[in-house]
Amino acid sequence: MTEPLVQLKHLSKFFPVDTDLLGRTTSLLKAVDDLSLDILPGEAFGLVGESGCGKTTVGKMLVNLYTPTAGEIWYEGRNVASLSARQRRKLCCGIQLIFQDPYSSLNPRMTVGDIVSEPIRINNLLPREQIADRVGYLFNAVGLSANYRNRFPHEFSGGQRQRVGIARALAMQPRLIVCDEPVSALDVSIQAQVLNLLSDLREEFGLTYLFIAHGLNVVKHISDRVGVMYLGRLVEVAPKRELYRNPLHPYTKALLSAIPVTNPAQRRKRILLEGDVSSPIDPAPGCRFASRCYARSGCTSCDCETNMPELVEVSPDHFVSCYLFGSQDNGSRLAPRF
Amino acid sequence: MTDDMLLEVRDLTTDFEMKRGTVHAVIDMSFSVAKGEVLAIVGESGSGKSVTSLSVMGLLQPPGRVVRGEILYKGKDLLALSKHEMRDIRGNHISMIFQEPMTSLNPVLTIEDQLTESIRTHMKLDKHAAAARAIDMLHLVGIPSPEKRIKDYPHQMSGGMRQRVMTAIALSCDPDLLIADEPTTALDVTIQAQILALINELRDKIGMAVLLITHDLGVVAETADRVVVMYCGQVVEQATAAQVFERPMHPYTLGLLESIPTMEDTEVDEPLYMIPGMVPNPLNMPRGCAFAARCARRMDRCVSEMPPLYAAEDRKLRCFLFDPEAGEEARS
Numbered sequence: 267m268t269e270p271l272v273q274l275k276h277l278s279k280f281f282p283v284d285t286d287l288l289g290r291t292t293s294l295l296k297a298v299d300d301l302s303l304d305i306l307p308g309e310a311f312g313l314v315g316e317s318g319c320g321k322t323t324v325g326k327m328l329v330n331l332y333t334p335t336a337g338e339i340w341y342e343g344r345n346v347a348s349l350s351a352r353q354r355r356k357l358c359c360g361i362q363l364i365f366q367d368p369y370s371s372l373n374p375r376m377t378v379g380d381i382v383s384e385p386i387r388i389n390n391l392l393p394r395e396q397i398a399d400r401v402g403y404l405f406n407a408v409g410l411s412a413n414y415r416n417r418f419p420h421e422f423s424g425g426q427r428q429r430v431g432i433a434r435a436l437a438m439q440p441r442l443i444v445c446d447e448p449v450s451a452l453d454v455s456i457q458a459q460v461l462n463l464l465s466d467l468r469e470e471f472g473l474t475y476l477f478i479a480h481g482l483n484v485v486k487h488i489s490d491r492v493g494v495m496y497l498g499r500l501v502e503v504a505p506k507r508e509l510y511r512n513p514l515h516p517y518t519k520a521l522l523s524a525i526p527v528t529n530p531a532q533r534r535k536r537i538l539l540e541g542d543v544s545s546p547i548d549p550a551p552g553c554r555f556a557s558r559c560y561a562r563s564g565c566t567s568c569d570c571e572t573n574m575p576e577l578v579e580v581s582p583d584h585f586v587s588c589y590l591f592g593s594q595d596n597g598s599r600l601a602p603r604f
Numbered sequence: 605m606t607d608d609m610l611l612e613v614r615d616l617t618t619d620f621e622m623k624r625g626t627v628h629a630v631i632d633m634s635f636s637v638a639k640g641e642v643l644a645i646v647g648e649s650g651s652g653k654s655v656t657s658l659s660v661m662g663l664l665q666p667p668g669r670v671v672r673g674e675i676l677y678k679g680k681d682l683l684a685l686s687k688h689e690m691r692d693i694r695g696n697h698i699s700m701i702f703q704e705p706m707t708s709l710n711p712v713l714t715i716e717d718q719l720t721e722s723i724r725t726h727m728k729l730d731k732h733a734a735a736a737r738a739i740d741m742l743h744l745v746g747i748p749s750p751e752k753r754i755k756d757y758p759h760q761m762s763g764g765m766r767q768r769v770m771t772a773i774a775l776s777c778d779p780d781l782l783i784a785d786e787p788t789t790a791l792d793v794t795i796q797a798q799i800l801a802l803i804n805e806l807r808d809k810i811g812m813a814v815l816l817i818t819h820d821l822g823v824v825a826e827t828a829d830r831v832v833v834m835y836c837g838q839v840v841e842q843a844t845a846a847q848v849f850e851r852p853m854h855p856y857t858l859g860l861l862e863s864i865p866t867m868e869d870t871e872v873d874e875p876l877y878m879i880p881g882m883v884p885n886p887l888n889m890p891r892g893c894a895f896a897a898r899c900a901r902r903m904d905r906c907v908s909e910m911p912p913l914y915a916a917e918d919r920k921l922r923c924f925l926f927d928p929e930a931g932e933e934a935r936s
Contacts, residue, residue: 316792423882453648458863458876481793487865524797526822539794
C-alpha cells in the first residue's frame, strides 16, 4: 500500500465560547472532533458537509492557519507539530489553498500578474528574470491569456478570478491543494469550466486534492474518495462509487436524497430531515446526528444518545460511524433494512 | 386574456442609466402566471431575472427604470398605479421572499414585531388578533413551538428558520401570488429540500401562484409547472417544465442542463460539458443573438441579426434554428 501523503490522526479543534470569572473555559465549540483521515498521493478526497460541520476548519488546520487543539497532522511521513517553525514553513509551501469567494480572495489593488507572482517572489523560488516567464506559463495553464497580467481583479468575471486564484496556488508548485468550495460562488455554466480545469490540472501536475464542498453532486465529479462530515465528526468515508451506490449512514442518505434532480418525471420521495443542524457548542455525548435521525427505530439496543459510535470499516474501504452498521463490538450486528 | 390569468407581463423593458452607458437589464419580456401555477424564471447572474421580479413589485431603485411594457395583475396595469395603490397590492395580493434570509429581516425587532407589522398594516386586525395570526403563520411554515419562538430575534434563529419566517411574513396576508427570488440559494441542501417541500405544500393547500426566480435548474425541476429561461435580459426559451427537462431545444438551455454535474451512476468520469466563453458585457452587447459567441450551432445570421421569439411546438424559442422559413436542413 502506498504511503499516505497526509495523515490526520484524531484531529480536534475546539474554540472557547465562554469563560467564567477566572478565565476558565466553561463552554466549547467543537468544530472538529476526533477526526482521522488519510489522503493518498495523487488522489482527490472530497469532504462534504453542511455549513458549520467543520469542513473548512479541517482545511485550515491542514494549511497551518489553525493549530489543532488535539491530534496530529502527518505530512509526507513527518509530524507537522514536531517541526521547527522554519521547517514547517517550508513544508507548508507544498500545501496550497483555493478559496471559495473569488471576489474577496484577490487583492483589488494588485494586478493579477503580481498576485500570481507574489508567492514566488516572497519565497525566492525563482531568479527575478525568470518570474515573468513562469507567470505566463501559469496563466496559460489555467486558461487565461498571458496578456491579462497587467489587469486588475475587478476587470475579470467570477470564473476568471477563480482561475487567477488557481494560478496563484499553482505558483508554489504544491503537491497538495485544499480546494475550499471553489465553485459554489460561480454560475452553473462557469462551474463546469472550473471543475474540468481542476481535473485537467490534477493530471498535468500530479496534484493531490482535498476538495471541500457542501453538496454531494459537485464532489462526485472530481473525487476518488468521499468523506461526509456532520457537526465535527466524520460519519462516513468510502470510495466515490461505493458511497453513491450504497450509502449507509442515515445522514449520507438524506444528503443524497436532498439533491434536486433535473428530471421532473423523477420527483422522488425524498428523506426530509426534521429541524436544523444542532449546535456544535457543548454537544451531547452521543451520536451528533441522533436528534435528527429518522432511522433510530431500526435500532434495537441503541446507545446513540449516550455513546459516540466509532468509525468502523463495514466493507473494504467503506467506513461508517453508526450503530446500525458493522461491529461496534465484533461484527455481530448486521445492516438492518429501513 | 383569460380569467384565470393572475399576472400578465407584456413587453417589459427595464433599463439602467449608468454613467458609462445604458444597460438593458430586461428586454421585451413577456410571460404570464395563472392561478395556482408555479412559473420559474431561470438564468445565470446578470440575466435580468431579479430585475424582472423587482419591476413587477414596483421596487426598482434608480437608476433602474421600466421604460416600456405592461404588468397586468388581474387585468389592472401595475405600472399605472400610484404609490399608495401599489402599497395595497404589495403584501395583500403579491408578496415576495428575498434571497438573503440573513439580511432581509430587521435584526433589532422580534419576529413577532416583524410579522404583526405586515398583518396589522394590511389586514386591519388589532394587536391580539394579529399576534394570534402570526403564531398560526409560524405554525404553517413549520416552526416548532411558535408561541415561544415568536419572541426571538432573528439572530437567535438558523438560516432555514429565518427563511421560514420570511415565508411566513410573505404569506401572512393571503397573497394570490408569491414571488420567491432565489429562496433557497443561501441555504444548505437538506434545508433547501425542506423549504421547497414547504412551497409545494402551501401551493397545494392555499392555492397560491408562485413566481420562482432561480439559477438552479434542479430547484426548477422540483417545483415548477412552466419555465422561462433568460439570457442577457431576454427570454430564450419558454415551455413547460416537462418539455424543458425532457428535450431542451435552445442551445443555451441545452448547455445549461448538460453542465450540471449529474448524480447518475457512470463507470467512467467523462469531463463535464462546458459552455465556452463568458456572458457578454452588458454595456457592449453584440448586435445579433446575445448567445452567438458561445453557441455551438452558430450560423452567419446569428452574429448580424437578433432572432425573434419563434413559436415552435407549443413553446417559444429565440433562435434561428427554429425559424419556420429557414427550411429543414438548418435544424438537423
